[in-house]
Amino acid sequence: MNTVTTDKGTVTVGDQFRDNRVSNIRTLEVRGFLEDGRAECTVIRQEYQGEITHPNRRTPMTVERLLSRSFVRVDAEAVA
Secondary structure (H helix, E strand, O other), X not given: OOEEEEOOEEEEOOOEEEEOOOOOEEEEEEEEEOXXXXXXXXXXXXXXXXXXXXXXXXEEEOHHHHXXXXXXXXXXXXXX
16 A cells, blocks of 8 residues: 545655644655554654754654644655
8 A cells, every 4th residue: 555545635655744843843754554544654854953863763643643734745855
């Protein structure tokens, strides 16, 4: 399964989302989907107090949360 669609929209493997806040901003990349429907994401970038790191840690996230106001979809080229 490479895509999940809900009433809020569609999330596809490879999509990237950024926290919609001013501090501790993570950029998540969708790597796949778990059996329970959650997106398996990797934190590919994190900005905290002006320091940028690339932790590459995994975090599961519901598709509904990724498509909520808590996150903003980003263009992969803008993050690289």
